[in-house]
Amino acid sequence: MATFFDPFLWSPSLRRSLNWGITVFSVLACLLTMPTRIPGMELLGVGPNWMLIWVVVWSVNRTAWEGAIAGIVLGFIQDAMTAPNPSHAVSLAVVGILTARLRKQRYIQEDFISVALIVFGMAVISETVVALQFTLGSLTNPTESYPTLGEIWLFHQQIALCSAILSSLWAPVVYYPLQRWWNLMETVEQAQLS
Amino acid sequence: MLTVRRWWGRRGLQVGLIVLTLSIAWGLRQSEGGVIYELYRWLTLPFQSEQDVRSIALENASLRELQGRLLELESQNQRLRQLLDYSSEQTEGIVAPVIGRSADHWWQQIILGRGRNDGVAVGDVVSGTGGLVGRVTHVTPNTSRVLLITDPTSQVGVTISRTRMMGVLRGQAGNRAVMQFFEKEPNVRPGDTIATSPISQLFPAGIPIGQVESVDFRKSPAPEAVIELSSPIGYLEWVIVSKNTTPQSEPIESETAE
Numbered sequence: 001m002a003t004f005f006d007p008f009l010w011s012p013s014l015r016r017s018l019n020w021g022i023t024v025f026s027v028l029a030c031l032l033t034m035p036t037r038i039p040g041m042e043l044l045g046v047g048p049n050w051m052l053i054w055v056v057v058w059s060v061n062r063t064a065w066e067g068a069i070a071g072i073v074l075g076f077i078q079d080a081m082t083a084p085n086p087s088h089a090v091s092l093a094v095v096g097i098l099t100a101r102l103r104k105q106r107y108i109q110e111d112f113i114s115v116a117l118i119v120f121g122m123a124v125i126s127e128t129v130v131a132l133q134f135t136l137g138s139l140t141n142p143t144e145s146y147p148t149l150g151e152i153w154l155f156h157q158q159i160a161l162c163s164a165i166l167s168s169l170w171a172p173v174v175y176y177p178l179q180r181w182w183n184l185m186e187t188v189e190q191a192q193l194s
Numbered sequence: 195m196l197t198v199r200r201w202w203g204r205r206g207l208q209v210g211l212i213v214l215t216l217s218i219a220w221g222l223r224q225s226e227g228g229v230i231y232e233l234y235r236w237l238t239l240p241f242q243s244e245q246d247v248r249s250i251a252l253e254n255a256s257l258r259e260l261q262g263r264l265l266e267l268e269s270q271n272q273r274l275r276q277l278l279d280y281s282s283e284q285t286e287g288i289v290a291p292v293i294g295r296s297a298d299h300w301w302q303q304i305i306l307g308r309g310r311n312d313g314v315a316v317g318d319v320v321s322g323t324g325g326l327v328g329r330v331t332h333v334t335p336n337t338s339r340v341l342l343i344t345d346p347t348s349q350v351g352v353t354i355s356r357t358r359m360m361g362v363l364r365g366q367a368g369n370r371a372v373m374q375f376f377e378k379e380p381n382v383r384p385g386d387t388i389a390t391s392p393i394s395q396l397f398p399a400g401i402p403i404g405q406v407e408s409v410d411f412r413k414s415p416a417p418e419a420v421i422e423l424s425s426p427i428g429y430l431e432w433v434i435v436s437k438n439t440t441p442q443s444e445p446i447e448s449e450t451a452e
Contacts (some may be wrong), residue, residue: 028233032230032233032234032237034297035234035293035294035295035305036238036294036295037294037295049299069215072216072219073215073216073218074219076219077227078298079223080222080223081227081298082297082298084226130300134300147347147364151346151366155300159299162299
């Protein structure tokens, strides 16, 4: 029994599958929180963008490629849950790449205050990307029922600000446990390799 | 060849995993998230109140009086329609709990806890206490997704009940919508009630929607009125899903009701 609670005694295959399991479970938890509106999680009808928080937390310590792939995967899933056009994969991939490319060592440390700050910035960027996608859509297909340009950028202001504030406040909830887990896994892997 | 094989030996597992994850995500996207919403419904089951909220709302006395009057008017209307050979079937609706809201801020949607197994179909009309709420766009066995009339992409053909002036209602996110008139000088004033118009392709005629709050006659290209929706779209708990009897309710992609 004791071997099960000590990560240093886990076999590499058990460790790897547990790591994947926890990662997938955290994505699932974020997915299932998206449609809920728990009191205190809502500002002008806008809730935190859990997908974005997850992509930022994932990409903070990873390469731009890994960030982009995570963004695309989660974007596809979010498309499935709302509407596929315009795709959410673009904005989340941009967020993944930018977060991974941030020169964190130079400007900010890796504590959860700075992660909250990154999430704030990325929320604004991702909503801007979505607004640009809508703009492109309404300019190229004037016959389809897209909102007008004025409406798009009016919504963008509301959504970007509310989503940025709420997402950055809720980011530590995802960041802290996941980062602890991934750090632990990395330490164990180093110990087992040496 | 050797370098390719060595690279594959090192990276093969990673590439495989990436391809697997990407294809799962793509599969979910193609299946429109049915699995996720089924799981979501199952998880939120303990939090759904089972009592029928409608019966509590009906306790109100003045409401009961109004209902009586409505019944009277409806039967009168029915008789007049029979005289005119005007056919419109009234179907019994399905009461469905609202279990979630849009998973994204750019879309105004709600998730209902009733689906195909309960007889909900794509294109069904969803109304709440007070009037029209939206239209079912996706159905899974036990959940369904509704595009609200407050969504900016939702366009509904509407008419002013008093003067029969026609227009198109576009959502503005929140509890407001804008009605754009077809005529240059419409006969309308604040306080007028509006309902779906007979030329709407997506909704049956005559479902109440809301009241005119203010009118801007100088708006170009056509005058606009701000509409206050009568159903509390921001905090819906239960809605009624009824079969859509409009013949052209099939094409979901073309949302405009000319």
